[in-house]
Amino acid sequence: MTYQANKYGYYGQYGGAFIPEMLHNNIETLQNKYLSIIESEAFKKEFKSLLKHYVGRPTPLYLAKRLSERYNTTIFLKREDLCHTGAHKVNNTIGQILLAKALGKTRIIAETGAGQHGVATATVCALMGIDCVVYMGAVDIERQAPNVKRMKMLGAEVRPANSGSKTLKDATNEAMRDWIANPNDTHYIIGSVVGPHPFPDMVARFQSVISEEMKWQLKEQTGKEDPDYVIACVGGGSNAAGAFYHYLDNDIVQLIAVEASGLGVDSGESAATTILGKPGVLHGSKTLFMQTEDGQVIEPYSISAGLDYPGIGPVHANLFETGRAKFLHATDEEALTAVLELSRLEGIIPALETAHALAVLKNMDFKQEEVVVVNISGRGDKDLETYIKHGLDKK
Ligand SMILES: *Cc1c(COP(=O)(O)O)cnc(C)c1O
Numbered sequence: 001m002t003y004q005a006n007k008y009g010y011y012g013q014y015g016g017a018f019i020p021e022m023l024h025n026n027i028e029t030l031q032n033k034y035l036s037i038i039e040s041e042a043f044k045k046e047f048k049s050l051l052k053h054y055v056g057r058p059t060p061l062y063l064a065k066r067l068s069e070r071y072n073t074t075i076f077l078k079r080e081d082l083c084h085t086g087a088h089k090v091n092n093t094i095g096q097i098l099l100a101k102a103l104g105k106t107r108i109i110a111e112t113g114a115g116q117h118g119v120a121t122a123t124v125c126a127l128m129g130i131d132c133v134v135y136m137g138a139v140d141i142e143r144q145a146p147n148v149k150r151m152k153m154l155g156a157e158v159r160p161a162n163s164g165s166k167t168l169k170d171a172t173n174e175a176m177r178d179w180i181a182n183p184n185d186t187h188y189i190i191g192s193v194v195g196p197h198p199f200p201d202m203v204a205r206f207q208s209v210i211s212e213e214m215k216w217q218l219k220e221q222t223g224k225e226d227p228d229y230v231i232a233c234v235g236g237g238s239n240a241a242g243a244f245y246h247y248l249d250n251d252i253v254q255l256i257a258v259e260a261s262g263l264g265v266d267s268g269e270s271a272a273t274t275i276l277g278k279p280g281v282l283h284g285s286k287t288l289f290m291q292t293e294d295g296q297v298i299e300p301y302s303i304s305a306g307l308d309y310p311g312i313g314p315v316h317a318n319l320f321e322t323g324r325a326k327f328l329h330a331t332d333e334e335a336l337t338a339v340l341e342l343s344r345l346e347g348i349i350p351a352l353e354t355a356h357a358l359a360v361l362k363n364m365d366f367k368q369e370e371v372v373v374v375n376i377s378g379r380g381d382k383d384l385e386t387y388i389k390h391g392l393d394k395k
Pocket of ligand 1: 087088089116117191192193233234235236237238239240306307351353354377378379
């Protein structure tokens with residue numbers, strides 16, 4: 001029994017590749033080649049070198065003393081907020097740009113909602129001197145202006161998606177259309193453990209460096225490599241997939257995934273997929289997502305743009321269904337409280353997404369001697385305006 005993907009990209013009943021005929025060749029090439037490329041010595045050497053010298057890895061595993069005292073346990077923070085560009089997303093874009101090069105691709109496309117994945121993609125394209133087009137909903141271009149400017153600074157072209165609700169799912173559709181029209185020279189860098197096989201498995205492998213480091217760092221600091229708990233927030237689920245990866249098949253370690261419940265699970269303004277979602281096919285894989293009776297996607301809501309996604313990756317759908325991971329949720333309000341708490345207790349201002357993971361600490365029943373690792377997926381600079389708007393600076 002394993003919680004990893006099988007060779008067809010299935011996690012239990014979830015995963016697979018449900019794609020239009022026109023993408024068949026691209027996806028099949030990726031499926032056939034991704035493992036031999038990313039497991040080759042040359043690839044591993046370059047990936048590791050860039051993670052070290054460019055991203056700044058290993059990121060620290062920091063014993064948060066004052067936070068531990070508050071919750072009567074031992075809490076370590078895995079500092080992905082200290083990665084170049086301020087979040088874990090760059091681990092994946094570095095991996096995928098190297099893969100694209102190995103496949104002989106000369107052009108990159110990506111979709112982005114809040115712009116974080118767009119920035120991480122534009123960054124690695126600049127690094128490699130490869131053309132980059134980022135699709136972004138017209139509404140998101142308006143509300144995420146600083147990230148649009150960043151992408152342009154880095155030399156990427158930002159193309160607005162003007163269909164539907166003009167947000168992430170429309171940008172994803174546009175990116176798919178582009179890929180169908182440019183199958184030979186273009187690679188599509190997907191930003192989370194979502195999409196058709198092999199993307200969920202591939203992205204999880206690139207992010208697995210998080211738990212790989214956690215193991216030796218914990219061993220160094222506590223004498224054992226297994227914590228009692230690993231806690232991470234889940235949008236599509238890539239930071240959680242990376243933080244869980246090396247513990248998935250080791251059930252001594254309790255895995256806690258935290259979704260955004262927005263204004264409340266029953267408010268109609270939420271992104272708590274495991275509670276509100278049903279099985280179906282979303283963005284090329286079978287998974288759980290929020291949908292109407294006839295299978296139309298329900299627009300999610302969360303204060304944090306990175307968790308504002310109607311589904312979760314298939315790995316997480318399976319972890320939920322099997323009970324291997326426990327899925328909890330936090331509201332906008334709880335996340336804001338957690339932002340202030342970490343800022344004042346540890347001098348670390350977390351991203352809004354990350355704050356959802358921190359927000360469940362108060363609901364847990366930890367023992368003093370237990371070891372808890374919280375994955376700090378990103379830093380809060382991008383959310384400062386939201387924090388000020390909610391008066392966090394005046395508390
Ligand atoms: C994008 C983002 C997330 C959510 O994405 P996952 O794929 O679920 O990890 C979480 N935290 C930060 C800081 C992000 O930028």
